[in-house]
Amino acid sequence: MFDVGAKPGLWFVWATLLPLGSFVLLLLAGGVRAAARASKNRGGYGAVFFDLLGGDQPGKTSAYVALAAIALAFACSLVGSLTYLSDHHHVQELQDEIATLQERIPEAKGDERARLKAQVDEKRHQFEEFEHQLHERWSGRYDWAYLWSWEHLQPGGPEKNPAPGTLLQLGYRIDNLTITMFLMVTFIASFIHLFSIGYMSEELDREVADHQVHTAHGHLHRRGRFGRFFMFLSLFCFSMLNLVLADNLFQVFVSWELVGICSYLLIGFYYERSSATNAANKAFITNRVGDAGFIIGLLILWTYVGTFNFEEIFARIRAPLSDGHNPEYKLAGQVVRVQPKGEPQDGRQTFVWTPDGSGSHVALFPVTDHLHGIGDQEEQVTEITVGENKASSWGVMPYWLLVAAGLGVFLGCVGKSAQFPLHVWLPDAMEGPTPVSALILAATMVAAGVYLVGRVFPLFTPESRLVIAYTGGITLFVAATIAIVMTDIKKVLAYSTVSQLGYMMLALGVGGWAAGLFHLVTHAFFKALLFLGSGSVIHGCHHEQEMTRMGGLYSKMKITAWTMLIGCLAIAGTPMLSGWYSKDAIIAQALGFAVVYPQHSLLFVLPLVTAGITTFYMFRMWFLTFTGEPRDRQVYELAHESPWTMTLPLVVLAVFTVMVGWGWPIWDAHESVLEKHIHHGQHYSVHAEIGHVGVFEGKIVDPMWHGVKKPEHENIRLKVLENHGWAGLLALGAAGLGAIFALSVYYFRTLDPAEAAEQFGGLHRFLAHKWYFDEWYSAVLVRPALTVANWCRAFDTRVIDGVVDSLGRATVAVARGHGRFDNGFIDGLVNLTGNAIFATGTALRRVQTGFLRSYILFLALAAVGLFAALSYFVSLVNAG
Amino acid sequence: MTDIGLTHYLVLGAVLFVCGVLCMAIKRNGIGILMGVELVLNGANVNFVAFAQFSPTFQVEGQIFALFVIVLAAAEAAIALAIVLNFYNNHLTVDVDTAEELKG
Numbered sequence: 001m002f003d004v005g006a007k008p009g010l011w012f013v014w015a016t017l018l019p020l021g022s023f024v025l026l027l028l029a030g031g032v033r034a035a036a037r038a039s040k041n042r043g044g045y046g047a048v049f050f051d052l053l054g055g056d057q058p059g060k061t062s063a064y065v066a067l068a069a070i071a072l073a074f075a076c077s078l079v080g081s082l083t084y085l086s087d088h089h090h091v092q093e094l095q096d097e098i099a100t101l102q103e104r105i106p107e108a109k110g111d112e113r114a115r116l117k118a119q120v121d122e123k124r125h126q127f128e129e130f131e132h133q134l135h136e137r138w139s140g141r142y143d144w145a146y147l148w149s150w151e152h153l154q155p156g157g158p159e160k161n162p163a164p165g166t167l168l169q170l171g172y173r174i175d176n177l178t179i180t181m182f183l184m185v186t187f188i189a190s191f192i193h194l195f196s197i198g199y200m201s202e203e204l205d206r207e208v209a210d211h212q213v214h215t216a217h218g219h220l221h222r223r224g225r226f227g228r229f230f231m232f233l234s235l236f237c238f239s240m241l242n243l244v245l246a247d248n249l250f251q252v253f254v255s256w257e258l259v260g261i262c263s264y265l266l267i268g269f270y271y272e273r274s275s276a277t278n279a280a281n282k283a284f285i286t287n288r289v290g291d292a293g294f295i296i297g298l299l300i301l302w303t304y305v306g307t308f309n310f311e312e313i314f315a316r317i318r319a320p321l322s323d324g325h326n327p328e329y330k331l332a333g334q335v336v337r338v339q340p341k342g343e344p345q346d347g348r349q350t351f352v353w354t355p356d357g358s359g360s361h362v363a364l365f366p367v368t369d370h371l372h373g374i375g376d377q378e379e380q381v382t383e384i385t386v387g388e389n390k391a392s393s394w395g396v397m398p399y400w401l402l403v404a405a406g407l408g409v410f411l412g413c414v415g416k417s418a419q420f421p422l423h424v425w426l427p428d429a430m431e432g433p434t435p436v437s438a439l440i441l442a443a444t445m446v447a448a449g450v451y452l453v454g455r456v457f458p459l460f461t462p463e464s465r466l467v468i469a470y471t472g473g474i475t476l477f478v479a480a481t482i483a484i485v486m487t488d489i490k491k492v493l494a495y496s497t498v499s500q501l502g503y504m505m506l507a508l509g510v511g512g513w514a515a516g517l518f519h520l521v522t523h524a525f526f527k528a529l530l531f532l533g534s535g536s537v538i539h540g541c542h543h544e545q546e547m548t549r550m551g552g553l554y555s556k557m558k559i560t561a562w563t564m565l566i567g568c569l570a571i572a573g574t575p576m577l578s579g580w581y582s583k584d585a586i587i588a589q590a591l592g593f594a595v596v597y598p599q600h601s602l603l604f605v606l607p608l609v610t611a612g613i614t615t616f617y618m619f620r621m622w623f624l625t626f627t628g629e630p631r632d633r634q635v636y637e638l639a640h641e642s643p644w645t646m647t648l649p650l651v652v653l654a655v656f657t658v659m660v661g662w663g664w665p666i667w668d669a670h671e672s673v674l675e676k677h678i679h680h681g682q683h684y685s686v687h688a689e690i691g692h693v694g695v696f697e698g699k700i701v702d703p704m705w706h707g708v709k710k711p712e713h714e715n716i717r718l719k720v721l722e723n724h725g726w727a728g729l730l731a732l733g734a735a736g737l738g739a740i741f742a743l744s745v746y747y748f749r750t751l752d753p754a755e756a757a758e759q760f761g762g763l764h765r766f767l768a769h770k771w772y773f774d775e776w777y778s779a780v781l782v783r784p785a786l787t788v789a790n791w792c793r794a795f796d797t798r799v800i801d802g803v804v805d806s807l808g809r810a811t812v813a814v815a816r817g818h819g820r821f822d823n824g825f826i827d828g829l830v831n832l833t834g835n836a837i838f839a840t841g842t843a844l845r846r847v848q849t850g851f852l853r854s855y856i857l858f859l860a861l862a863a864v865g866l867f868a869a870l871s872y873f874v875s876l877v878n879a880g
Numbered sequence: 881m882t883d884i885g886l887t888h889y890l891v892l893g894a895v896l897f898v899c900g901v902l903c904m905a906i907k908r909n910g911i912g913i914l915m916g917v918e919l920v921l922n923g924a925n926v927n928f929v930a931f932a933q934f935s936p937t938f939q940v941e942g943q944i945f946a947l948f949v950i951v952l953a954a955a956e957a958a959i960a961l962a963i964v965l966n967f968y969n970n971h972l973t974v975d976v977d978t979a980e981e982l983k984g
Contacts, residue, residue, distance in 0.1 A: 850983025852913070852976045856904045 008087075009138045009174045011080030012182055015073040016245050019237035022069035026062050026231035029053050054227075056206050060197060062227035066234045067193040073241065074186035081179040087134060088176075092680065094130065098123045139247060141171035141309070169309065173247035176681020177517060180674070181244040181451060184521050187656075188443045188528045189237050191649035193230070195532050196435040198645035199539055200229050211543075213272045220272050229269060229433070236262035240444050244451065248308040249298055249409075252452065256294070256416065259448060260287050263440050267432040279431040286425040290415020297408025301459075304397035305364060314458040316364045316395070317402065319374065335461060336363040336374050337399060338384065350385045351396055362402050364395035399461075406464035409456055410471075417449025417501045420475040424773050427494040434535030437490060442497050442527040447520050450504040454517045455685070457508070466600070469509025469593075473606040476502030478771055480613040484620070485757075485767040488545050489534045492621045496571065497527055499614065503586050503607060510603060512589030514679040518661075519582035521674060525660050526570040526579055529653040533564035536642040536650060537625060541635050547624040549632035557641040561626045563654040568622050570657045572615040573735045578661035581672040583611065588727035595723065611731045615738030623746035670724065889930030896923030910964040910974040914957065921953045 033053040039046025040055070054061065101120050108116050145168045172178075202208055203226040213220035239258035246252045261284075268280030302308065305316050319336050337359035338351035351361060353374045363374060363384060374384065384394045413419070418426035429441050440446070453460075453468060460468065476499045483495035500523045507516030538545055540557050554561045570579040587607055594604035630636035641647070663671035745751045757764045769775065849855075900919030907913050925946045932942025964974055971978050 848983060850980035852979065853905055853908070856901070856913075860901045860905060 006137065007140060008080060008083045009140060009172055011076045011083070012174055012178065012241075012245055013140075013172055015076035015080070015182060015186060016238060016241040018069040018073045018076070019066070019234045019241065022066050023231055023234040023238060025065060026227060026234065029062075030227055030231065033058070057204065057224075058227055060204065060226070062230045063193070063197045063200075066230040067190065067197070069234060070186060070193055070237050071190045073237070074183070074190050077179070077182040077186050080174070081183055084138065084174055084179055087137070088680075091127070091130060091134065094123060094127050098127065135173075138175075139171065139173035141169045141247065144168045144170045144250075168250050169248060170251055171247040171309070172245045173310070175685045176677055177451075177454065177685050178244055180517075180521055180678060180681075182241065184524050185237070185240055185244065185444050188524055188653070189233075189240075189439060191652055192435050192439040192443075192528065192532070193233060195438070195535065195646050195649040196229065196233065196433075198643045199435050199535055200226055200433060203229060210270065210272055212270075212275075222272065225269070229266075232262055232265050232269070233435075233439070236266065236440060236445070240448065243448055247310055249301065249310070249313075249456070250308040252455075253294065253298060256412070256448065256452075257291070259445050260284065260291070260416070263287075263429070263445055266436040266440060267429045269432055269436065273431070276431040279425075279428040283425040283429045286422050287415040290412045290422055293408040293411025293414075295408075297405045297410075297412070300397075300401050300405040300408065304395070304401065307367075310455065312367050313456075315367050317362060318365075318458050319363075320365060333458075335402070336365075337361065338363045338374075338396060341383070348385050349396075350383055352383050360399055361396040362399050364397060366393050366395075402459075403461050403463055406456075406460045407467060409459060410453060410464060410468055413449030413453050413505075414471060415449070416452075417446050417505065418475075418498050419449070419471050419502065419505055420478055421773070423475060423479060423498045424770075424777065426498055427491050427770070430488070430490040430494050434490065434531060434538060437494070438528045438531030438535065441494065442531045443524040446497060446501055447504075447524060450501060450508065450516060450520050453505065453508050454513060454520075457513055457685075465509050465511070467509070469506050469600070469603050472502045472505030472507070472509055473603050474502070475499070476506060476610050477606045477613075480610045480617065481767055482770050483617040484613065485764060486617075487548050489537060489547050489550075489621060489625060490531075490545055492547075492617060493527070493530055493534055496530075496614065496617065499610060500527065500571070503583065503610075506603060506607060507586040507589055510589050510593035512586060513682050514675055515582065515585035515589045517678050518672070518675040519586055521678075522570070522578035522582040522657075522661055525653060526567045526577075526657040529650065529657050530564060530567040530571070532646070532650055532653065533560050533567060536560040536646050537564075539642050539646065540639050542638055544632075544635050547621065549635050550625045550630075551628045551632075552626070552630040552636060553639055554626040556636070556639040559641060559647045559650060561622075563647075563650040564626075565622060566654045566657055568618040571618055572739060573611060573731055575732070576662075576666055577658055578656075581661035581663075581675060584724070584728045584731060585672075585675060587611065587731045588724040591723045591727040591730075608730055608734050612734035612738035612741075615735040616742045619739055619742035620746050623742065627747060886930055886934040889926055889933075893923045893926035893930065896920075896926060899923075908975050908977055910967060910976050913976065914960050914964070917956065917960070918953060921949055921956075925949050 030053075032049055036046045036050040036053070040050045041047070098120060101116055101123065105113060105116050105120070147167070203224040205224045207221050208224050210220045210222065236259065239255045239262055243252055243255035243259060246255060264280045264284045267283050268276050270276045271280075298308070301313060305313050307313060307316070317335060319334050337354055338361050339354050339359040340361065341350045341352040351359075351363065353359075353363075384396075386394050386396050415422045426441060426446065430437055432441070479495045479498035479502060483492050483499065486492045486495060500519070504516040504519050504523070507513075507519060536557065537550070537553065537560060540560070541550065541553070544550065566577070570577040573580045573583045587604070590604040590607050594601045661672045661674055663673040663676065665671060745753055745756070766772070847858075896919050900916045900921075900923055903916030903919060904913050905916075907916060928942045928946040928949065930942075931938045932940070932946070935942070967976075967979065968974055
């Protein structure tokens, strides 16, 4: 059916590397130009290079390079995705065939039944084979770094003896989620690049005046930074795509940090403004808090599971889908908890399976093709014996550590996706240029957290998932309430983004894997549209962001107004627009969860109420901006529609905002093609804890793996299906109420918002101060930290500096004494010797008369003297 | 009158030696100093010859040493006279006290 040896997944690798190439090119060119600038007036090669690379006004070349890279990346992703879809069409056919056969089994009798079962088994075998081949075709792993281990000394080297936790790999694995993310990211990024060419055109000038920065000589004047902007965009695109491409947590983490640094660079793009640098710092530092959790999670997994590869992690911590002997494996896809039994012997400890799921440890399954499962059926083991924790053998890890690993990784996602309580950075990050807000802070980067939660979904135990759900629930409500009172058009959108991300997290937390990720994609389109629309408004109003100074702009910018209206309708959940399909799926999932667990009804009430609030604040924004009387004549008079490079992306994104959720029939919320596409990938992406829906012997099961699922989950799935209609109606009702309310307040003016604000002064203040999060953090974290820092500084200046200073002074004193000793005593001794010798010489020189006669006399006298002495001694000897 | 014995020769040698040394120490004339040197050498020669006469173990050696000394004195006189001539050329005198370049 296809060439097994080919690696069409490399299309996606190319799509990832293209923006990296663009980044490197722009970096080198910009670097050389900056280095050559010094010699631009001096002539010679430096000036030639400088002129070749654009001179003082380099033009739009950098934008074209970056745009070409990302557009080509989109083309690559498209080719790869189409190939992938055609491959998976066959899988789908097989799956459907098996499902139909299985449905016929209960009705069949005797021989017919046995024949059907045999057929199903054969088909399933074929399917497994097929899936294996597909896996080979669509994934690749490349060794990156070996950490040294004794086992590598065995014959065959590291390749044959992979010690656990010693090999870092880079790799890619393409599944439905990956291709969806790739298409979404490259598509939106392409249009945002195009939009930026228009929006950032001021940066092309040789000298840009920044009216927000005041220096001693008036406004700040600086060189335009057009190329730098596109360089950062390219780096960002590479990082984001690499994050999505990765098949292991290590690569994800590296990209994660790259994405973080890109957001830092882009938020702080106008780095002369202190507000921008503060916002960039805040974003970066808040994300560090989350990433600390991420690292802890990574370390736990590395230590116990011994691998970063997603599939291997899942294969270790979740029971296999079938255990090789028994396709109806009871514990398939679940976390299996075991309890230590007896004392350890020879460093090996026996663990026994706890059917009620109360064990203190989690069984880690060996990564092999074929194994026995744990369970109480024939041919299954109930006891495992564990020695060394190796990836290829049975292992255990404490259950609480698995929970901690999950929560740690989730904390990273909380930071990146701006969830409560780390959401404070995102609204501030609106200091960056608006295309950045659209690309990074709405459509892609903040979605990375949600994406990762979806990607490592099997890592989350029920407790972790509940934490995720509540985090999402709190976030979506808090952010939506703040969005009501914001007057900065971008701040409204920022809080709206936080709120929508909360929806996604909530959906994932209550088990709606596909619903959450579906909303991720649809949200990316309409939020990019809304942000670009706000960018167009801001550009048209000459950098006016306050909605209190807008109003009546509809007649000035019709395209922007219409496209933004589509965005508002979509985010509000208007039927047939993309937001409707995804929000409906989320609320249905939440309702199903709340029906099964009535104690968690809040998780349904919050999104429902917030759906109404969302509609209200979105329409408030639209009405305040585009309708009514202009509140500021000057802004109104100067306002104009943006150039085509900015309106074209708006129109295209608006079209996609409408259509991206469609299926056939389009009025059926269940039939969204995109959601089905994501849903089909669920089994392949995160294994089958939560299978897709099929019916077998009256139970809702995964059509492929008709093994029995965890009953509670079936219940949720069942309730979701039962209540989908109700949930949709309720959400629609809430949204309608919000819309009517907004219409009456801000269009028909039956209620005066200022009066209402006065009446609920306390609440208004509370919301306008963003629930006092910043103040609270400042009081609880920043100020104590500053106090401690001041103490440390005092300690440093007084004690440590004191010790160092006195040490220095003591050293100087000792050195002085030593100098004196050296000058006085030692030099004196040496001089004395010299003087003595000189004196001796002076005394003796008188003997050297130069008269021959005196020498002879001395000679004679000496001879006589010697003779006399000799005689004396001889006489002594003789006498003795 | 007793026979002339070894002691007489030795006394003669000593007298000659002392005369020579005194001559060298006192004379300022370079030639006079050379004469003194000859006296000293001859005083020694007298001793050699006397010992050759009176000592049974020293008969040949004494005479040979005396001959060596005579040859040596001749060579020495030749060289010393050359020095004196040169000295005279430089100083226009043979007064050795004028040669005080070596004075310390």
